[in-house]
Amino acid sequence: xxxxxxxxxxxxxxxSGKTSIFNALTxxxxxxxxxxxxxxxxxxxxLKYKGYTFKIVDLPGTYxxxxxxxxxxxARDFIISENPDVIIxxxxxxxxxxxxxxxxxxxxxxxxxxxxxxMYDEAEVKGIRINTDxxxxxxxxxxVGTIAVKSEGIDKLLDAVIDVSxxxxxxxxxxxxxxxxxxxxxxxxxxKTIRSVELIQEKYSTRWLxxxxxxxxxxxxxxxxxxxxxxxxxxxxxxxxLIIEKRYNDDIETIxxxxxxxxxxxxxxxxxxKTAPKRRDFTEKIDKIVTNQFFAFPILIFFLWMLFxxxxxxxxxxxDLIDKGVILLSDALEATLPDSVLKDLIINxxxxxxxxxxxxxxxILILFMGISFMEDxxxxxxxxxxxxxxxxxxGLHGKSFISLVMGFGCNVPxxxxxxxxxxxxxxxxxxxVNPFMSCSARLPVYILFAGTFFSSxxxxxxxxxxxxxxxxxxxxxxxxxxxFFKGQSMPFVMExxxxxxxxxKTTLLHMWDRGSLYLKKVAGIILVFSIIIWVLxxxxxxxxxxxxxxxxxxxxxxxFIINKNKIIKAHGPESxxxxxxxxxxxxxxxxxxxxxxxxxxxxxxxGRFGSAVYPLIKPLGFNWQMGISLTTGFVAKEIVVSTxxxxxxxxxxESDNGKQKSLREVLRNEEYGITPLIAYTFLLFxxxxxxxIGTVAVIxxxxxxxxxxFSIAYQMILAWVVCFIFYNAGLLLGF
Amino acid sequence: MESxxxxxxxxxxxxxxxxxxxxxxxxxxxxxTKKVVRVKDIAKNLNIKMPSVTSALQKLEEMGLIIYxxxxxxxxxxxxxxxxxxxxxxxxxxxxxxxxxxxMEKKRAEEVACRVEHQLTSEACRQLYKFLEFYKSExxxxxxxxxxxxxxxxxxxxxxxxxxxxxxxxxxxxxxxxKKRLGEMGFRKGELLKVLKYAPLKDPLELRIKEYxxxxxxxxxxxIIVKPLSI
Numbered sequence: 001x002x003x004x005x006x007x008x009x010x011x012x013x014x015x016s017g018k019t020s021i022f023n024a025l026t027x028x029x030x031x032x033x034x035x036x037x038x039x040x041x042x043x044x045x046x047l048k049y050k051g052y053t054f055k056i057v058d059l060p061g062t063y064x065x066x067x068x069x070x071x072x073x074x075a076r077d078f079i080i081s082e083n084p085d086v087i088i089x090x091x092x093x094x095x096x097x098x099x100x101x102x103x104x105x106x107x108x109x110x111x112x113x114x115x116x117x118x119m120y121d122e123a124e125v126k127g128i129r130i131n132t133d134x135x136x137x138x139x140x141x142x143x144v145g146t147i148a149v150k151s152e153g154i155d156k157l158l159d160a161v162i163d164v165s166x167x168x169x170x171x172x173x174x175x176x177x178x179x180x181x182x183x184x185x186x187x188x189x190x191x192k193t194i195r196s197v198e199l200i201q202e203k204y205s206t207r208w209l210x211x212x213x214x215x216x217x218x219x220x221x222x223x224x225x226x227x228x229x230x231x232x233x234x235x236x237x238x239x240x241x242l243i244i245e246k247r248y249n250d251d252i253e254t255i256x257x258x259x260x261x262x263x264x265x266x267x268x269x270x271x272x273x274k275t276a277p278k279r280r281d282f283t284e285k286i287d288k289i290v291t292n293q294f295f296a297f298p299i300l301i302f303f304l305w306m307l308f309x310x311x312x313x314x315x316x317x318x319x320d321l322i323d324k325g326v327i328l329l330s331d332a333l334e335a336t337l338p339d340s341v342l343k344d345l346i347i348n349x350x351x352x353x354x355x356x357x358x359x360x361x362x363x364i365l366i367l368f369m370g371i372s373f374m375e376d377x378x379x380x381x382x383x384x385x386x387x388x389x390x391x392x393x394x395g396l397h398g399k400s401f402i403s404l405v406m407g408f409g410c411n412v413p414x415x416x417x418x419x420x421x422x423x424x425x426x427x428x429x430x431x432x433v434n435p436f437m438s439c440s441a442r443l444p445v446y447i448l449f450a451g452t453f454f455s456s457x458x459x460x461x462x463x464x465x466x467x468x469x470x471x472x473x474x475x476x477x478x479x480x481x482x483x484f485f486k487g488q489s490m491p492f493v494m495e496x497x498x499x500x501x502x503x504x505k506t507t508l509l510h511m512w513d514r515g516s517l518y519l520k521k522v523a524g525i526i527l528v529f530s531i532i533i534w535v536l537x538x539x540x541x542x543x544x545x546x547x548x549x550x551x552x553x554x555x556x557x558x559x560f561i562i563n564k565n566k567i568i569k570a571h572g573p574e575s576x577x578x579x580x581x582x583x584x585x586x587x588x589x590x591x592x593x594x595x596x597x598x599x600x601x602x603x604x605x606x607g608r609f610g611s612a613v614y615p616l617i618k619p620l621g622f623n624w625q626m627g628i629s630l631t632t633g634f635v636a637k638e639i640v641v642s643t644x645x646x647x648x649x650x651x652x653x654e655s656d657n658g659k660q661k662s663l664r665e666v667l668r669n670e671e672y673g674i675t676p677l678i679a680y681t682f683l684l685f686x687x688x689x690x691x692x693i694g695t696v697a698v699i700x701x702x703x704x705x706x707x708x709x710f711s712i713a714y715q716m717i718l719a720w721v722v723c724f725i726f727y728n729a730g731l732l733l734g735f
Numbered sequence: 736m737e738s739x740x741x742x743x744x745x746x747x748x749x750x751x752x753x754x755x756x757x758x759x760x761x762x763x764x765x766x767x768t769k770k771v772v773r774v775k776d777i778a779k780n781l782n783i784k785m786p787s788v789t790s791a792l793q794k795l796e797e798m799g800l801i802i803y804x805x806x807x808x809x810x811x812x813x814x815x816x817x818x819x820x821x822x823x824x825x826x827x828x829x830x831x832x833x834x835x836x837x838x839m840e841k842k843r844a845e846e847v848a849c850r851v852e853h854q855l856t857s858e859a860c861r862q863l864y865k866f867l868e869f870y871k872s873e874x875x876x877x878x879x880x881x882x883x884x885x886x887x888x889x890x891x892x893x894x895x896x897x898x899x900x901x902x903x904x905x906x907x908x909x910x911x912x913x914k915k916r917l918g919e920m921g922f923r924k925g926e927l928l929k930v931l932k933y934a935p936l937k938d939p940l941e942l943r944i945k946e947y948x949x950x951x952x953x954x955x956x957x958x959i960i961v962k963p964l965s966i
Binding site: 063064066068094095096097098126251254257258261283287291292294296297348381384385386388389390392491492493494495496497498569632694 | 907910912913914915916917918919920921923924931932934935936937938939941945946947948949950951952955
């Protein structure tokens with residue numbers, strides 16, 4: 001029955017335990033999505049209780065509901081437009097004063113509120129005793145004490161919600177926060193002009209709207225422009241604002257916050273008793289070590305090293321298993337399915353693509369378990385506190401640091417990690433510079449070229465590439481800041497919450513959250529991309545090439561059989577000569593095979609594209625093989641190496657039998673004309689050019705597709721320009 | 736200081752180099768607290784190496800400002816004593832002005848006094864001294880203007896507080912979202928806060944306000960004007 005669904009919005013300050021309440025209410029029955037049009041996370045969950053179905057929407061954690069940030073606008077729009085039956089206002093009992101500020105705004109909005117006075121056990125330890133009945137009576141709302149992590153008080157909370165939504169509550173009533181006669185009369189004036197437009201009245205509480213307009217709320221002004229007479233209303237609001245400012249001789253924001261805090265101070269005076277705390281706060285003790293002048297950085301480096309190791313070293317085991325599984329599956333299919341294009345698509349396109357998708361999953365799960373642990377304990381805020389000075393120089397936020405470090409492992413989970421940044425601008429900047437962190441997939445390319453051309457300086461060369469990446473990130477961040485986010489400098493008012501031990505449940509839920517988000521939102525895109533790239537790299541196929549090499553193979557087999565018979569006749573079937581012939585024959589086949597693959601590759605769309613871009617990369621000193629390799633590297637950067645080995649008709653690794661020349665030897669071959677200068681330029685290009693498919697997909701999801709396209713374009717242009725300058729300067733200097 | 740002493744403070748100018756003034760001043764200071772002044776003590780207190788001190792003292796002896804006695808004891812001549820007293824008077828006057836009137840921290844006040852003492856003319860010094868004495872006596876009488884001056888000079892940006900300092904918010908400068916956000920988070924006139932610590936790289940800082948901890952960049956803390964609470 002429809003009447004039994006109760007829509008509840010959860011509102012509260014960051015660190016008020018709102019997420020814990022949400023988890024306690026809904027458990028794992030939650031959906032994560034984005035609020036439409038913005039990259040702010042939206043969580044929804046359902047539960048059944050006493051015959052009612054509750055739809056719980058977790059609103060972004062905010063300190064206020066003015067239009068200071070997107071998060072606040074999102075939370076506010078939900079309350080206004082989606083008309084929730086009840087708002088649960090989660091309040092940290094240990095920090096009632098500041099938490100009640102949001103409550104005053106909820107009161108202004110005339111919403112029906114139930115207050116969850118959370119973590120009241122902690123407050124009692126701090127020596128804070130709150131009379132919930134009096135507080136409820138004063139604020140006109142039910143107040144329920146909860147301890148979310150222990151699921152205490154949750155049933156009572158739901159009972160209160162039912163009472164309020166069915167209008168049975170004894171306590172719930174609409175109250176007004178009295179702003180004093182001067183302001184109240186101005187509010188009434190604005191309300192009167194608003195009432196002249198009926199459509200507005202239907203949607204908004206006139207008192208709330210009047211308040212917002214007097215306070216000069218840009219978002220409210222913008223939304224008003226749809227209605228007729230909006231100019232009159234704005235005029236009246238501006239006039240009222242002026243009158244109030246003049247009367248109080250202060251700016252309007254200060255006057256209103258003062259009034260609200262005045263109201264709060266009154267409420268607290270009547271309801272809160274403070275006694276001496278029962279035990280000393282241990283947060284201070286931990287902080288003495290963790291943010292200590294000398295230990296802070298070693299400790300941070302240790303934690304990050306551990307996070308990095310866990311994510312990428314421990315994650316390697318399940319990743320290997322996934323790899324093996326994919327191979328087993330494709331082998332099985334290879335054996336059972338009849339040869340067809342469909343089979344090819346299934347095995348090489350879909351299965352491989354799927355493998356490429358879930359291979360990131362272990363990384364993501366482990367990384368987010370770690371990050372969630374760091375966030376929930378409160379260490380994340382300290383890490384940001386320690387690093388902010390350096391990151392701020394780049395125009396980034398202290399918290400960006402974690403994401404950037406993770407970028408050295410893989411940019412995909414690293415970009416997802418930017419979710420812990422509250423501010424959209426910080427998040428987008430961090431996402432955009434992340435690809436400059438040399439991920440582990442680029443390392444094989446670095447090792448190959450550095451080892452081949454700079455043997456004894458290989459280490460220096462590789463280190464220099466990492467350094468160049470960091471410098472480019474720095475410069476790019478500054479540039480983006482100046483171009484896209486000019487004058488949007490965000491203040492670093494970051495709460496340092498007390499240290500708390502998170503429950504296993506919260507950590508696992510958080511991890512699951514990210515994992516499922518990745519599978520649902522990113523994986524599909526990567527899969528589609530992978531299939532497209534696979535098609536491009538396998539079609540069209542040429543029957544001529546096929547025939548040419550089948551003929552060659554047949555020829556080889558023919559000669560082989562003749563020679564074989566000769567040898568058997570001369571030396572017998574167990575002879576040394578026969579083994580040699582067998583080996584020779586195998587090598588010959590291998591050679592023909594590679595030549596075939598090489599020619600096929602050149603014939604495919606991607607091969608043609610790679611050859612077509614040759615004129616573009618020629619000024620950088622690159623040859624056509626490099627062009628094709630770079631093109632295929634879009635799938636994943638390590639593929640550059642395997643493509644090269646195909647194109648250069650060589651074995652990827654140093655081969656044991658020595659018949660096949662290794663890629664290193666081939667690259668050194670002078671006929672290809674790769675000098676150390678070209679090699680380094682190529683590595684620079686690999687460092688900078690397009691992020692891989694996975695990264696593009698995740699940028700598109702997290703920052704929006706416009707930014708993903710921008711990221712590709714920016715990195716391509718940057719890579720070309722830097723390499724062009726570097727190569728030509730190198731030539732001039734005689735390298 | 737007694738009022739009769741005012742006449743004694745002449746703050747006379749000297750042609751001696753600032754460097755030499757420091758030596759003479761130090762000898763004067765040491766002679767007030769110790770029976771004898773040794774080269775060792777001078778070196779230690781001025782944080783200068785012994786050989787440099789010795790060569791400087793030789794110059795001072797040539798100028799007839801000090802006498803090298805037996806056992807390496809040093810004494811000021813009458814001429815030297817006059818300069819020493821003058822320089823030291825300037826120093827005490829200035830450092831007191833900086834601490835009691837300008838509400839600067841003791842150590843910083845001493846540092847600035849050391850730098851300025853050599854540059855001021857005797858006239859400027861005398862006038863500052865008169866101002867200082869007048870202000871002190873007015874303050875003692877709880878004159879309103881002195882109170883108000885005291886209040887204004889006590890106010891300073893939050894960024895100038897040291898670790899562990901408590902303060903009361905006087906007002907918040909600037910406007911727009913930053914000010915609004917701070918207001919919503921409880922920063923308003925009269926609210927108490929305490930600087931808990933600065934980050935290892937000296938920026939940002941952590942403070943406690945309204946039962947919770949918050950970090951702010953130093954650059955932003957400059958916008959918050961506070962009045963430190965004396966403990």
